Amino acid sequence: MTEHLQPHIDIALRHARFGVTITPIPRLEIGVGQTTSGTSPCLYRSMICFILQGSKDVAIRDNLLRYDSAQYLISALDLPLSGQIHNADDGRPYVAVSLVLDPALLAEVASTMSPVRDVDAPGFGIAFNPMTPPLRDTLLRLLALLDAPDDIPVLAPMAERELLYRLLQGPQGRLLRHIAQPEGALGRIRRAVEWIRDHQHKRLRIDALCEASGMSRASLHRHFVALTGLSPIQYQKQLRLQEARQLLLTGDRTASDVAFAVGYESASQFSREYLRQFGASPVRDMRQLRQAISRPAMA
Structure with missing residues (x-):
């Protein structure tokens, strides 16, 4: 599979830096990174994710699932999860492309296809599916527009519509059609x-x-x-704890200040829930994270 994706990887690395790069193509982002130690919290938006190189573990309902370039991921809504990226077996960096889903465009594309009656509600909001040659070819045409930026306004919408069409034809067409139905x-x-x-x-x-x-x-x-x-309360808690971790990592505020900033009424409750979520107190977690971040720079 990797050799079929080499043109995609070459384009992505020409236009992306380490971390997340927002491209000139609307809602299309490229992620480049190195293997991380342990899982880290992340917010999965409503999107499609194609891994071009390397792999990723995603913690879902107490299960750690790994996917790579042989599959693509569909996230039907914003989900606070945990994940860990891995380099390719030969040490080359993790590279992935994600496209945030536009429900209105999905509905428009679905309306041009033969009608399908989806009676049951979809299951869990994340699904993995095998990558196919038609999807791979369409994705390449979309990425290739990064080398021809003047063509993006005209051709990117066409390539995106084709990509969505291929996805709607696939095994998760039902999930995508539900995304396009605001009253479902x-x-x-x-x-x-x-x-x-x-x-x-x-x-x-x-x-x-x-x-x-x-x-x-x-x-x-x-x-x-x-x-x-x-549950809704657990979902809100996950969002608060993820935001708190980012605030602690990027600023110089105390754990108590951050606790109140993200909505906690009790600093002690925040510390207990932070420890339960991340396996360490806020102070110890920040020390470990900063040490992990500094290691590549010292190598």
Whole structure:
């Protein structure tokens, strides 16, 4: 599979730096990195991810799943998960391309295809599927536009529509069609997730969340847990802890200051939940992270 993706890798590395690069193609990003030690929290947006080189572990419902260039990932909604990237077997860096999904465009493309009746709600909000030659070829045409930036405004939308068409034809077409349906269960949970993210620093009000999603308490809880693996309160907690970790890493504020900044009313509760989530207290976790970050620079 890797030899088929070498042209994709060459283009990606010509236009990306270490870390995440936002490309001139709308919603298309390139990630380049080296093997990390242990899993780290990350927010999976509603997107498609194609690994071109290396592999990634994703912790889902207490299971650690690994995928590589032989598969692609679809995330139906924003999910706070944990992951770990790995270099290729020969030591070359991890390279991946992600495209954030546009529900309106998905609906437009789906409307041009033969109608399919999807009665049941989708299962979990993340799915892995085998990479196919048509998808690989379409992705290459999209990436190649980075070498011809003047062509992007005209040709990128065409290539993206073809990519979505191929995906809608694939085994997760049902999941993608549900993303395009704002009044379906997935669309309503996407609205609930958006509401939580917009109010993550405030006390979670289930009644307001039900109103935002247009669901009853029982229906909201059932579908939210099925799609995200978390209750709404657990989801908000994950967002707060991930934000807190970033604030601690990039700033010089104390753990107590960060706890209140992300919405905690008790610094001691924050410390307990941080320890439970990351396996170390905030101070010790920051010391370990900064040591891990500094090692490559000293090598």
